[in-house]
Every structure is written in C-alpha cells, then in structure tokens.
Amino acid sequence: MSEPTGNASGTDRAREIETALTSVRERLSRACIEAGRSPTEVALLPVTKFFPASDVRILYRLGLRDFGESREQDATPKVADTTEDFLADPPRWHMIGHLQRNKAKSVAAWAHSIHSVDSARLVTALSKASTVALDEGVRESELDVLVQVSLDGDVHRGGVDRDELHELADAVSNAAGLRLAGLMAVPPLDADPDAAFADLESLHNRLLVDHPGALELSAGMTGDLEAAVRHGSTCVRVGTAILGARPIASQ
Numbered sequence: 580m581s582e583p584t585g586n587a588s589g590t591d592r593a594r595e596i597e598t599a600l601t602s603v604r605e606r607l608s609r610a611c612i613e614a615g616r617s618p619t620e621v622a623l624l625p626v627t628k629f630f631p632a633s634d635v636r637i638l639y640r641l642g643l644r645d646f647g648e649s650r651e652q653d654a655t656p657k658v659a660d661t662t663e664d665f666l667a668d669p670p671r672w673h674m675i676g677h678l679q680r681n682k683a684k685s686v687a688a689w690a691h692s693i694h695s696v697d698s699a700r701l702v703t704a705l706s707k708a709s710t711v712a713l714d715e716g717v718r719e720s721e722l723d724v725l726v727q728v729s730l731d732g733d734v735h736r737g738g739v740d741r742d743e744l745h746e747l748a749d750a751v752s753n754a755a756g757l758r759l760a761g762l763m764a765v766p767p768l769d770a771d772p773d774a775a776f777a778d779l780e781s782l783h784n785r786l787l788v789d790h791p792g793a794l795e796l797s798a799g800m801t802g803d804l805e806a807a808v809r810h811g812s813t814c815v816r817v818g819t820a821i822l823g824a825r826p827i828a829s830q
C-alpha cells in the first residue's frame with residue numbers, strides 16, 4: 580500500500596480511523612455489558628497488518644499502545660520505521676499470524692508476544708532467539724507466548740491439535756526466555772462462532788488447571804467479537820472494523 584502523501588489525505592485518514600475506532604470501542608463495551616462482563620476485562624488489539632506505518636502513527640496518536648501484525652516480512656520494516664517516533668513510550672507489538680522458525684530471531688527482537696505458537700520446533704527456535712535477545716539487551720523481558728489451538732484438527736490452517744495442546748503448553752512453560760501467557764484460536768471456516776468459542780473456553784479452563792498464569796484468551800475478530808466476549812475472550816484482534824478492508828491479495 581502507498582502512504583498518504585498530502586496533508587489533507589492524512590487528516591482525512593486520521594478522522595476516518597478515529598470514527599471507526601470509537602464505534603469499535605462502543606461495540607466492544609456493549610458486548611461486554613451484554614455478556615455480564617466489565618469492559619476492562621477485554622483488551623482491543625488493533626491489527627495493522629498490510630496497512631502502512633502512517634496508520635500505526637495515527638492509532639498511536641489516538642492513544643493505542645498495542646498493535647497486531649501477522650507477517651514477519653510486513654511487520655519488521657514497519658516496526659523499524661516507527662521505533663524512533665515511539666521511543667518515549669514504546670508500544671507492544673503482537674505477532675498473531677503463522678510464524679516460520681527461520682523468522683524467530685527477527686520477531687524476538689521486536690515482539691512483546693506471539694499469539695500463534697503451534698509446534699514444539701517453533702518453541703525451541705523462539706526460546707533460543709529470546710534468550711539471545713535477552714542476553715544481548717535487545718529485549719528486556721521474556722517473550723509472551725500464546726499457544727494457538729486448532730478447534731477442528733485441520734492443522735494446515737494453523738494451531739496445534741487439541742490432543743497435543745498440553746504437551747506444547749508444558750514445553751513453552753519450561754522454555755527459557757518464554758512465558759506461557761495463554762491460548763489463542765481462530766474458529767474453523769463456516770463454524771458457528773458461539774459453539775467454537777465455547778469449545779475454546781473449555782480448553783482454556785482445562786489449561787488453567789495446570790498453568791494458572793496462562794490467563795490470556797485471544798479470541799474474536801471483526802466478524803465474531805461478540806461471541807468471543809461471551810466465552811471468556813480477554814483480547815479481541817480487530818483489523819477490518821478499525822482500518823477498513825485489506826487489499827484482496829493480502830487475505
């Protein structure tokens with residue numbers, strides 16, 4: 580995508596994003612209240628993938644300090660591009676998309692958390708990368724890891740099979756440089772979101788028995804955040820409703 584050039588287009592874009600953000604926040608509060616939960620229990624994670632650094636700057640000026648990205652090759656330059664502007668109060672970047680092991684080192688240099696960890700081999704690579712980054716002072720705290728679980732067992736779409744979830748969670752919690760923060764899932768295509776998130780919530784409750792610190796449940800996007808909030812989500816990852824439709828090629 581190209582960056583807005585003139586001042587006028589930049590201002591229009593800022594207004595557009597501010598309006599969309601306000602309505603998403605209202606939608607999320609309403610969802611929380613209808614679910615009998617406090618709006619402070621559910622974080623809004625704006626997903627900036629495929630949108631330019633200028634949009635991240637707009638969100639930052641609107642007070643947001645967490646951003647979600649899904650592709651390393653898109654995210655790394657964007658993080659680098661904004662680092663200097665955000666030095667006084669650095670945001671937290673969250674990797675939410677599938678991650679290849681050979682990108683672990685790059686991501687460990689800038690990510691606060693990774694929501695999409697679904698294999699033991701990726702855990703090993705991230706543990707090593709985070710440990711080195713900590714030793715070298717590139718990062719100051721352990722990397723937060725959410726294990727992504729596949730709700731329908733179609734692991735080609737990302738996520739570990741539920742039968743291997745506990746083993747993988749144990750591996751994360753035993754790995755140096757990593758902290759097991761919680762669980763994440765994307766509902767299967769054509770699934771009823773309420774049924775999918777109810778299933779996810781019960782997997783999360785079981786995980787909490789062994790790992791009481793794994794409190795985060797990353798669930799819900801533009802199309803299904805209300806259902807996710809009804810079933811214990813602590814973080815909704817919202818792109819389209821805040822920034823608009825992504826270019827088709829990006830989906």
Ligand SMILES: *Cc1c(COP(=O)(O)O)cnc(C)c1O
Pocket residue numbers: 626628649675676765800801802816817818819820
């Ligand atoms: C892109 C993406 C989102 C945001 O989706 P929207 O429908 O645009 O809100 C959330 N989670 C993941 C893993 C994504 O890749």
